[in-house]
Amino acid sequence: MENFSFYNPTRVEFGKDKEKNIGKYISEFGVKKVLLVYGSERIKKDGLFDTVEKSLKENSIEFVSFGGVISNPIIKTVREAIKMAKEQKVEAILSVGGGSVLDSSKTIAVGSLSECEIWDFFLGKEQITKALPIFDIITLAATGSEMNGYAVITNEKTKQKFNIWSPLIYPKISVINPELQKSVSKDYLVYSASDIIAHCIEGYFTAKIQSQYNSGYVENIIKTVIRTTEILIENPDDYSARGEFAWAATNALNGTTTVGTAGFSFPNHMIEHSLSALYNVPHGAGLSVVMPAWMKWYYKNNEVQFIRFAKEVFGKNSAIEGIVALENWFNKIGTPTRLKQFDLDEKNISEIIKNLSFQEEISKDDLEKILNNAL
């Protein structure tokens, strides 16, 4: 096992009706005014906005709201929200929505206490030294943003989809009520399943130092996602499956899947970020296209682990059978596995490669091979 530091100070409030206490949770931190960030107006129709408003008022917390965050969130929106946060002198950011809203909120929390150009933090030109406290009610289980210090934002002008990380942008308190996630469409459910699995497999397959404890831990998350996705496609109201799916999503990217491992990278995410920055495809859908293609190209570098994956997750005996089983499962649940499902073909491959943020030790030739596997 490799040396590591593990620290995750986010408090998770998980379960039914927990969102009704959001005002109480925020008041524990002495906060008197928040910026409430959200996406579509759906939260006004389904009553969540009212619930939040009521809880904030009961706890004498003022708020101003900022809606309109889109998926694959863009830096332009974040800039507008930072302006509002500064003008309104809010003391914290409250995110109500999915990972896009939360990632935007984290960035707003940084920008609200800085006079620097916000994109410079994503370019590594500026370091995060302070941020407003962040609270959230997460309405989609996928990104794991509710229990980590990452935020991913797209620069719509430069077509860069980059991320920031800081211990200062872990949410103080994340509310995860599986019931709030049951209205997610079937499409977004299966894209989320793909996203969670992608978070799991990057470290699992690429780490130079890996432990069996860790492999078993990750396989348990993947098996949970596979089992509960199938239940939820049939019955979106299954609370128990919805809960396990949500908790698996949180654990897939809260730092626990890679502790003690070393030398891992995120090639699938890097390739997908180029894809979704260029063509605005849903992140999880892009990942289910990239993963089997990357796995077919990569598996010989770590065949022992691919055989373990095949056996433990799908009861198969060879690396290739495991990869095909995953691809078949993606097809079965209805998340894309081919570029043509996005109306993309070989003509787009060079553009995707050109737009990659970094090469992650993969040469252009190899990237072509990977993307050719996805045709």
Added chain:
Amino acid sequence: MENFSFYNPTRVEFGKDKEKNIGKYISEFGVKKVLLVYGSERIKKDGLFDTVEKSLKENSIEFVSFGGVISNPIIKTVREAIKMAKEQKVEAILSVGGGSVLDSSKTIAVGSLSECEIWDFFLGKEQITKALPIFDIITLAATGSEMNGYAVITNEKTKQKFNIWSPLIYPKISVINPELQKSVSKDYLVYSASDIIAHCIEGYFTAKIQSQYNSGYVENIIKTVIRTTEILIENPDDYSARGEFAWAATNALNGTTTVGTAGFSFPNHMIEHSLSALYNVPHGAGLSVVMPAWMKWYYKNNEVQFIRFAKEVFGKNSAIEGIVALENWFNKIGTPTRLKQFDLDEKNISEIIKNLSFQEEISKDDLEKILNNAL
């Protein structure tokens, strides 16, 4: 899944040489003087004391030391240390040792800021409202105390072995260097294995609400303990196995094994606490006697889970086969499974039952049946 709050603010510094930074870690909290609590003088012989002293000095942290904590630590020792901590006006407690030293240190941290009788906190007569910050270097993987808010202490006069819990006594920073744990004797290695497995199975078998995610998570810890214990018996210097064993121990009692479950209890621990309070047997050794006996009595209450355990952990097909496989494994590694191995027999059973802290919904008749299984 049941509603839950999850919050674990302990920072873990895991790996080789991490103890050399202990002064730096403590100085991050602005602490200028600590009480260094330890057990036997072994840490002076093996150089750990010197390493700690050097790091504290380099970071201008004064210290006074308090040695002599024994396993199954007693409240008398804790009282002496509290007196010293108050007289010396220390600002934090630094524990260097195993779970007994750390549990004592947590109690000292509470007592140092209180004028109440310290045992009253264990009796529930006093509530913990403040505590000095706690830091530790853990030299034995077993209790999980390095990442939780529990402390277990024995009142040597009343023969009560009770615990306290508070979010205020999570260690601020825990140093886990597997290399420091390799000098643990073979006996204590196998007792530790038993202790970790006991932490896992209590919730796993007794919870009224259980999730498959959780069951898989727990099984991965148990399987890791079984695999790495066997490696470490053969080769105590196997760093990788030592690391996995240590990290499994931490995760077995840091709150992650029971999140989302409900209605669980700790019958094996309660029975064992009576046993070790009366006869001072090593905690893990007591547990490996109690567990198979309790399992044979209990399994029909939750046969589905016992069959799952048999299958997933030992590749067996029935509840009884799983229990026998665990008992056989305890025998194989050399941790006791019968009361007679402590020179106890049927004459002691009523004394053990009489000394139980609470009945945990188990009647006297049933306790007799359980303990008879252990003869």
